Amino acid sequence: MTAPAVARAAGRDVRRPAARRRIDRWGALVEVYFRAHAALTYAFLFLPILVVVVLAFNATTRATTNWEGFSLRWFGIALGDEVVQSALSNSFWIAVPNAFLATAFGTMAALGLQRVGKRIRLGFDVLTYMSIIVPEIVIALATLILFATTFDAIESWTGIKLKFGRETIIAAHVLFNTSLVLLLVRARLSGMDRTLVDASADLFATPWRTFRQITFPQLLPAIVAGFLLSFTFSFDDFVITTFVSGPGSSTLPLFIFGQVKRGVTPETNAVATMMLAFTLAMLLVGQLVLAWQARRSGRRSAASMAQIVTEG
Amino acid sequence: MADDIETTLRRMAETKVNRRGFLAAAGLTGAAAALAACSPGSSASPAVSAAAPTTAGSAAATPEASAAASASAAAAGPIESELFMYNWSEYISLDNIEAFKAKYGVTTFKYDIYDSNDVLLAKLQAGATGYDIAAPTAEYVPGMVEQGFLQKLDKSRLPNLVNIDPKFKGLWWDPNDEYQIPKDFGTTGVLYRETMIPTVPKTWKDFYDLIKGPASGKTVFVDSMGDVFVFPLKMLGFSANSVVKEELDQARTILLDVAPHLLALDSNKYGEKMAKGEASLALGWTGVLTQDMADTPDKGYVVPTEGSIFWLDTWVLLAEAPHPNAAYAFLDFIQDPAIQAEETNYNNYGTPNDKAKPLVDPKVLADPAVFPPDAVFALLEGSQDTSASTQRTDIWEEFKQHRGG
Amino acid sequence: MATPTVPAPPRAGTRFRNGLLTTALLLPAGLWYLVLLVAPLVIIVVFSFGTRAKNGGYAPDFVLDNYIRAFQRADPFVTSLQMAVFGTIGCLLVGLPLAYFLATRAGRHKGVLILLLVIPFWTSFLIRTYAWLLILGPDSGVAGVLQSLTGAEKIQILGTPVAVMIGLIYGYLPLMVFPLYVTLERMDRSLLEASKDLGAGRWGTFRQVTLPIALPGLVTGSILVFIPMMGEYVIPQILGYGRTYLMGNALMTDFLEARNWPSGSARAVFLIVIMVVTIAGYVWFLNRGRRTREVSVL
Secondary structure: OOOOEEEHHHOEEEOOOHHHHHHOOOHHHHHHHHHHHHHHHHHHHHHHHHHHHHHHOEOOOOOOOOOOOEOOHHHHHHHHOHHHHHHHHHHHHHHHHHHHHHHHHHHHHHHHHOOOOHHHHHHHHHHHHHHHHOOHHHHHHHHHHHHHHHHHHHHHHHOOOOOOOHHHHHHHHHHHHHHHHHHHHHHHHOOOOOHHHHHHHHOOOOHHHHHHHHHHHHHHHHHHHHHHHHHHHHHOOOHHHHHHOOOOOOOHHHHHHHHHHHOOOHHHHHHHHHHHHHHHHHHHHHHHHHHHHHHHOOOOOOOOHHHHHHHO | OOOOHHHHHHHHHHHOOOOOOHHHHHHHHHHHHHHHHOOOOOOOOHHHHHHHHHHHHHHOOOHHHHHHHHHHHHHOOOOOOEEEEEEOOOOOOHHHHHHHHHHHOOOEEEEEEOOOHHHHHHHHHHOOOOOOEEOOEHHHHHHHHHOOOEOOOOHHHOHHHHHEOHHHOOOOOOOOOOOEEEEEEEEEEEEEEHHHOOOOOOOHHHHHHHHHOOOOOOEEEOOOHHHHHHHHHHHOOOOOOOOOHHHHHHHHHHHHHHHHHEEEEOOOOHHHHHHOOOOOEEEEEOHHHHOOOOOOOOEEEEOOOOOEEEEEEEEEEEOOOOOHHHHHHHHHHOOOHHHHHHHHHHHOOEOOEHHHHHHOOHHHHOOOOOOOOHHHHOOEEEOOOOOOOHHHHHHHHHHHHOOOO | OOOOOOOOOOOHHHHHHHHHHHHHHHHHHHHHHHHHHHHHHHHHHHHHOOEOOOOOEOEOOOOOHHHHHHHHOOHHHHHHHHHHHHHHHHHHHHHHHHHHHHHHOOHHHHHHHHHHHHHHHHOOHHHHHHHHHHHHOOOOHHHHHHHHHHOOOOOOOOOOHHHHHHHHHHHHHHHHHHHHHHHHOOOOHHHHHHHHHOOOOHHHHHHHHHHHHHHHHHHHHHHHHHHHHHHOOHHHHHOOOOOOOOHHHHHHHHHHHOOEHHHHHHHHHHHHHHHHHHHHHHHHHHHOOOOOOOOOOO
16 A cells, blocks of 8 residues: 555645555555556446447448448437437436436435434435335336326316326436435445534534535535436436336437337447547546646646546 | 329329438328318318218218217317327337328327337326327237227228228227227247258247257247247147146146257347357247348248247227327328338338338338238237236246256 | 534524424435335235236235245245345455545546446446447357367357346446445545554455445445346346346236236335345344444534
8 A cells, every 4th residue: 555645634645655665565566456457347347338339330221230331320310310319318307307306315314314313214224225125117117106196186186187207207216316325425424524523613613614614525425426326327227217207208228128129220329429429528628627727727736527526 | 992182192192202202202292182171171180181081981881880980070170289109119110200290280299119018008007108199019909998098999080991901900809990000010930040950940840859959059039928938839739829727738848848958038139149140040020030130141930830920019099199180190191001111111010001012112022021921821820918827927937947957 | 603602502492403404304305205115115015915907907905825926936036146146246346446446546537537437327228238248249259268268169158147247247336336435535544554553464454444444335335236136137138148037037027028016016025025134134234343433414
């Protein structure tokens, strides 16, 4: 463990003496191992994506994975396909609100659970785990029945006809994702240092200010992780979405799973490739903007996305 | 049936149309329809009013039908500007959708996708869809009718139904053709790679011998309970739709017997597995022959002589359809020969629309796998809904988990 | 603003305001659980005592047959349990070193690396899984390398539980890495220094310092990974060639192919009860002897 240790809590850079490093014979090996392990894992994660991207350029006219030459035809088809565009837009406009809601609800609940007795916490825990345990097909069907029955009742009472659509999908997705965020934030909270909170209170900070300046920054990595996972799981959900969707709210996974009967064409790969390119481009732009800002403000070390994401 | 001026114009405009040049032609058709609509007594919905007189005589076959017809004819109003369709993926040509929108002034056409009849049914049973039109497989229709999910069709508003081949009319799932319109059909049979197996199978018994012999470890079954049961039941000489305990017991023995020799249970990628030579034999459907296996020269497909089943997908009008008039307009529109031929060229499934056949790509039309000859069709049973049999489910699960030993 | 100069024992008003805040914090999630979890669960429990309606679905009744059948057909549960246990261990072996690397060694690239962890998952699950068909297929590089290494004539990976396992680990890895990362990232490096200074070896430091800090993340991560693996059905279908039959597949058969909602519901209740008990036991076992480490930070 010879890498420069950053004692962030103390806010200073602690570098280990070089002499120590030489004594630590296994140190270098461990460093190599960690780097290699990370590199291999990323390769593992991106290998299938590479295949997806390559096949997007397949010149085939059919749903096949046989390479039949290079072509951009599937990008043209994807760009001109209204069904795909509507599906993509639905996916996005379901995943984003879902991620915001789930992140807010989950974080709030995690903070609230610290202020209650053991019994309430246990009850909440059971519900949290249950929401993850219930298999998708089961919760999907039961939620569909619940919505349909409730909507009927509302209609007979008030005459207002509620419909299935993006809203019902978001509501159903938020359940699982709230639990996800809740568990992540609680994992982060557990064993967190209270000293700073106490110090802040001693310095006459209001609870809100303490939260904003002390607690929130400490929780941020978990909140960001929760947001990202919530977005991801909603964006790619199939079973629940299938059941609680309504006219015009089909998402991308529904389109792709639906294609299965006749074979998934490279059009899907083209869509995925464009999304990937867009995401990576945004990431790059973000990095460049931050670097540029850092240079402009004359700071010595460029602030990177890393700090924004992990430290706020 | 005599064509009136409007229909004739429409035919002329549409027969020459290929898929690419469709949008332009659709404008022309629309103009023709508008022309016809100028005749006295036309309403805001040109197509319906122009079409109605041509079928008034034929639709009133029974007093009951004519009563129903007049009831819904009274309800018919202007075509709504929206239509919500719930259908399998890529099971409707997008060019046809555009043509329909242009012709009838429908501005919002929502096409949502399901990947199994059971999802469609579950949504209906839960009490909510919000769609106008769906495309269930025929064996699901009687149950849907019984549960009140479907509207009885007013045939006077569907003049193009005369184009449907009589052999798809009056079948058991809808004896009076009141609730569904045949959409596409296909068969369940045996796919093989001729060069990879010593003999070409002709019967289910041949198929069985191949699985246990030369094609062991190279056989794929589609992952579909109803279709897999066809093989043992037909081989034993029973109905493919049997739910008789003794017959299913015998079928179970055969299924467990072949289970260890299977490469995969797979409905989605079996064509590719065969094209790549990973599999040499399959129990499946014809769709993959023109898709994954298009470039496989030694491919073959046979409906075994003991018989098999055919499936038929249908158009239905849902009971609570929010846009019934647009739905009727579409259901008739899609059975227009030129429009239907475009559908067949697009999806490569057999169409029950006889008048459309002359306009279908000759290559597709000549393919016996897509359009089986009458002699083969005579061997086929219509598939039934057998999901109520828990014995079938139990055997199916046992079969799926059985790896030999 | 109104904070007293000297921290005094909370007065009635403060206590009330505290209670209000707590309620407000728990309300949204609690409401969601009540409406979209408890209510559906009640529906499922009611269903599990019913019978299949003539055309599929549910018909009201009170019978125990569905539970008897659920017990008789427990094989998929056992298979799922084995796959999920090995899958979770696999995720841990891959995920822990990665999370550790991200938390302690990624430096200023940390944020980018974390985003790169989820970006693959924005590509449809189905087409990613299909991609594995090519990677692990008979003509692929992976099979080729393995064949030349082992000298075997033909190595079949697809259609075996191994392929399913690879798919499971691939599919659920982020759910393991993220909780581990958020706990490890908080780790104070000076603790490691201290441990070293006190003469602890690498293993000792890991066991006595790193592991206890990572434990909440490890618990959360393994639960988040283990549970969905039990209910997975697409991966065994595609990569397992439909020959590995897990609980998720069994539920799909019951609910969709057989349209027997009561039978499927009973199976689901059976699964849920066992899982809740297992997880409660797991959490209790890991926390036994440890003081509760949660403190209020509000």
